Amino acid sequence: MGTATSTDLRVLRQHDWDQWYDNLVRAFGGVPEASEERELWNSLTELDRSIGAWDGDACVGTAGAFSFRLTVPGGASVPAAGVTMVSVAATHRRRGVLRSMMRRQLDDVREWGWPLAVLTASEPEIYGRFGYAAATYGTNIDVDTTRVRLSVPPGTDDVRLRYAAPADVLDACEAVYARRVPGRPGMLARLPGWERLRVLDPESDREGASPLQCVVAERDDEIVGYARFRVRPGWETAGPKGVVVLQDTEALDPAAHAALWRFLFDIDLTSSLTALSRPLDEPWMSMANDIRRCGLHVRDSLFVRLVDVGAALEARTYQAPVDVVFEVEDDFCPWNAGRWRLTGDAKGASCGRTTDSVDLALTVRELGAAYLGGVSLASLAGAGRVREVRQGALAEAAVGFGSVVTPWLPHGF
Structure with missing residues (x-):
């Protein structure tokens, strides 16, 4: 480590964004993002709610906040600072840079009049000393769809499913999501622009899977649910062994929910379904005939x-x-x-x-x-x-x- 030096905290300016973001990318391994992903995060960054730590001309720390509204028990939508893009350069560890940014940020959140700050943690033990605690958990799933079947509720067969280009039905899917937000604590009301993250599909993020696909559920010509997913083809001596990689799905009623999950279980040439951070009490789990073969793994989330x-x-x-x-x-x-x-x-x-x-x-x-x-x-x-x-x-x-x-x-x- 070099000689300790003081750092200057200041609100992020647009002309500093590239250097600020480069510091963040380097802290998380240094692998460049696709240009379209980087550009989208640039547009979503709230400059007046983001700070950088500077050592001379070098950015050595980053922290931002998004202006979220978070659903709480009872259905209210409460202002919450979505703490994000937190990093400290490896050359400046153990110098109080993170603590100084957390101090400044929580003071700012208080000044804004917001009662809550929320984050997702790359390393959970970091944030406890600043008063954060895990409040939601998600279930990672890895379902053996050759062995697990769903017992669906009445009306499931009345739901029409059709493929659609993800961008073409983005507004309709966002409307479904917005109707779901008040019903579950922890959900975020998405600000304009955030919907684009759900259809961002750089090839570098697919890990051998297909481009993003979308199926919508309809009743009486109204979209009442959707599923966005990829398929990763695979073969073995005995035959096809493809994987359905679910990105996200929402539905407005039990029949639409069941229709979408049954579809995901039954896609041709696939034998498993994986997804990250699904609700612990998602209804399809109560439809499954063998929950042991669903590969459930719980981890902290918000x-x-x-x-x-x-x-x-x-x-x-x-x-x-x-x-x-x-x-x-x-x-x-x-x-x-x-x-x-x-x-x-x-x-x-x-x-x-x-x-x-x-x-x-x-x-x-x-x-x-x-x-x-x-x-x-x-x-x-x-x-x-x-x-x-x-x-x-x-x-x-x-x-x-x-x-x-x-x-x-x-x-x-």
């Missing part, structure tokens, strides 16, 4: 950080009545530390400062983990991370914080 504890807890609803006083520790954002009284139910909530007796003691990380309803406060208590002071408060809060459907992040950022 990390949540409460920037304003009171505003964040007020923004969601609670599936059972809660009236709980939290003692919150938050070393990195000390304005959150102290006692908060949360009262709420399925109709709404309020949360404010209090001097009342403590019911539950925890850090802001536990609140972030439980915030979307996918991680139980009771489970965290079992791990020694939540302390029950008033008997019965843990059960009350754990039930109230739950979600009818599992929270899920539909795509990275």
Whole structure:
């Protein structure tokens, strides 16, 4: 390592974007992206919400934020900073560059008046010290479609499926996605331009598979679902062994959902279906005759950080009545530390400062983990991370914080 030097943090300017982004690419291995992918990220970057760390003329650190709206339990769409493009040059590790960027960024998010910051982590252990915690999980699947069959609901055969060029039906697919967003915590309302990421199809990203394909589900001439996927051909002595690589799929009702998944299971010359980060409670799993042959693997997905504890807890609803006083520790954002009284139910909530007796003691990380309803406060208590002071408060809060459907992040950022 060279001699330690101070770095200058500043808001990103357009003429610095290429150098800033090159630093990010290098930090993630240095493999260049396709030109169309790089150009799209350039257009999506929010310059006024992005910062760079500079050592003289060299960019040595990057961090950005997207202006997302995140669905929370109860269906509200809450402003959230989508923390992204975080990197530190290998020459400048262990000099506090990351910490200084995280400090500046969370101060900015607070100033913007947003109650939440969210991210996906390349290495989960990095972000805990800044108050982030895994709040959603996804299921990677690898289904043996020669052995697994789906028992579909009535009406499935009434759904018409047809192939369509992904770009030609992009607006209709986005309309389906938009209708799905309020129904599941963790989903993101996509801003204009983000839909293009879903049909970006550089050959370098296909890994031997076909160009992106799309099938839409229709009823009464209305598109009610879609699936975007690739097929990776394969052969062995016994015959074809192709793989269906699912990118994304959404449907507005059980029959359309079943029709699309049955189609994906039955594509000619294929014997397996793979997909990354699907919902843990996706309905097709309850249709499968042999879940053991579906190759389920769970991993963390969206990390949540409460920037304003009171505003964040007020923004969601609670599936059972809660009236709980939290003692919150938050070393990195000390304005959150102290006692908060949360009262709420399925109709709404309020949360404010209090001097009342403590019911539950925890850090802001536990609140972030439980915030979307996918991680139980009771489970965290079992791990020694939540302390029950008033008997019965843990059960009350754990039930109230739950979600009818599992929270899920539909795509990275």
